[in-house]
Amino acid sequence: MATINFYLDKSDKKGFSPIHLRINCNSEQVKLSTGEKVKQEDFDKETQSVKENSERATEINYYLAYLRDRADDLLNNSYKKSYTNKELKSKLTGFVKAYKENHNVNIVREQVSLYGKPFTFVDLFAGAGGFSEGFLQAEHNNKFFDFLLANDINDNSELTHVVRYNHQLGLDADFLCQDITEPDFLDNLLSKINGKKVDVVCGGPPCQSFSLAGKRKKFDKKDDLFSHYLEVIKVLQPKYFVMENVKGILTKEKGKIKELIIKEINSIVDINEIPRLSSFVRSLKKTNLDNSFLIDCLVKRIEIEQYTDSKAEEVKELYIKTIDSKFKKLTPNIADYKTSKTDERISTIRHGFNLLVRNKEWEKLKRDIIREKDFCNIDNDYFIDSFTQFLTEIDSNEIINKIEIAFSKLNIAKDYKKACDDIISALKIYVLSIDDCLSLIRDYCNENQNNELDVIISDIRLYKIEAPFVANSSNYGVPQNRERVLFIGCRKDQKFISEIPATVKEEEKVSVFEALYDLDFIGNNQEAHQYQLVDISKQYNGTANKMKELLKKRSIDGKPIKTKGKTFAEWSRSGRLNGRFEKSTKPFYVRNEEALNNGEKVYDILHNHKTSNQGKDVIKRLDIILKEGDYKKAKEKLNECGLSSNKRNYNVLKPESQSPTVMTIPDDYIHYNSPRALTVREMARLQSFDDSFVFQGKRSTGGNNRKSELPQYTLVGNAVPPLMARAVAIEILKKIR
Structure with missing residues (x-):
């Protein structure tokens, strides 16, 4: 039986004593410096920890507890049942070395261009x-x-x-x-x-x-x-x-x-080309005298694009108020005084302008309602139609549509029909994209003007x-x-x-086996903190040569090469970042921001490689699906064994081909060699993330927490593959x- 404890060595000139880890097992002893120092009076021998009122007590105690856990893991939970002193010390030194390298490093160093x-x-x-x-x-x-x-x-x-x-x-x-x-x-x-x-x-x-x-x-x-x-x-x-x-x-x-x-x-x-376009559109008034108002509206709409945020809102408001002013002057000609004050149609037009002027406020309200609707999961229920109807009603296009309907129901004299139509057209211009505005401008152009417009459009579009x-x-x-x-x-x-x-x-594509084979040393409800040797010959017996043939030396981007190449797994371990990051420190894991601030970091050799704790029935179900090679083919046998599932699909990974699209739920996939789901690290490999890229925070979550939390599996599944x-x-x- 092994005992693991910490002790203090002799004090240095400043009164600080190095903390050492000591392991006693079968009359053998392993000693290892932790890289930390404390004063004798700040260390509690009984609790084997630094006293709480001491400087950096939280960080150091977390680190000591972490080292104890890793030592215990090696001695009691490893696939390997015995270690020499040298082997044990070497493995523990890896964890200590990672800690020392990260300790006293500035949190942020200025990014420096080294070359090029x-x-x-x-x-x-x-x-x-x-x-x-x-x-x-x-x-x-x-x-x-x-x-x-x-x-x-x-x-x-x-x-x-x-x-x-x-x-x-x-x-x-x-x-x-x-x-x-x-x-x-x-x-x-x-x-x-x-x-x-x-x-x-x-x-x-x-x-x-x-x-x-x-x-x-x-x-x-x-x-x-x-x-x-x-x-x-x-x-x-x-x-x-x-x-x-x-x-x-x-x-x-x-x-x-x-x-x-x-x-x-x-x-x-x-935006540098907007004055040129505005000038061209204004010039069209010479040949379109009857549409001067609409052409002016097109100019105003185009010029809105010059502004951002508050200034843009100010210009938009002025646009609507200009049209509103035109309507106010027109009102006595289309309705008597009493009608203009009480008529539902006139009120709809007038209030519609008020709504459009307050567009910024309505858009903010719309965002808040949609956010709350999504948070409360409003969908496929008695509430959804009401929410949808209200959000539709406050949209600018719908407001303009109602104003148009109100105009159509007024008995407008022929002499004022064009002015009313212009108001509606001006409102529609307000909600047009620039691309649509450019199409509309063509309606006012002759052939020569169209050719000039083509040149301006080519120059004004910023992106191809x-x-x-x-x-x-x-x-x-x-x-x-x-x-x-x-x-x-x-x-x-x-x-x-x-x-x-x-x-x-x-025919050169990277296979699932190439990506995952060296991580295939972990079973149900286990967590690995360092790599272990995978012997393909032992694991696959008669098919070992076939599996080994899947491994290819490649360049970073996957191209097979015979010299200076690495397997996909080797690239994942060594990393694909270029020479600018040679001074990067060892990767670590923290559970949250508070842990990061407290220095509660985990410096493992291998991160995010933990399997779920799946019950016996689940393992049996996965085993049947794995052996059948396909969920649909396995359903009959699952029914016979009383192991059927309501789950829509399971994807059995094929070692010789590529995986289907990696999503956010690990239970959707079955490992090609074991009846289990994938670890975060395995899913990250399928996405082409380096092993040094550590996914932080919670490993998984469920239910309504998915609305506010982004656990490791979700981070991996939603990511853009780095190699792409x-x-x-x-x-x-x-x-x-």
């Missing part, structure tokens, strides 16, 4: 940081990316970011933990960027409501996030932007959502984009068939990007000027 030319990027809807990770891995002809800022709404995204990029890699990249739909989001973003130029913006707006598999909801706040993303693009005007989404967005609303996104991208204008394209992550060295749609906007002064070339051919992001980043580096 840096380009900056910002990662919106960052989640775990898949885009960030891929962009930092990218390098081409001495060009690389500097990380300025990431954004997400969840605390655990921020914690994972801070630990990975600030503590571990020592970057000064900032994090904005705020909802992009908040009114002051842009102001806060600009404040954090602090005047730095942003070359690239990347991000994947959450899109559950776009998904082919999920329910489609009306007024789901996630549906409109792309427009807020584009608002950021309008303000930052980066050289390139990348927007990632699910494949379902291409067919949503019969393709109308995709068309809307393209139209919105085409509506991002070069033809169509989104579908990218499969397995084409970029990721062991997963994950199809995603990429919208890549290229600023007009940059080279055009229409696709991201594959880095591997179909790397391929995107390299293509940008090839083209960027």
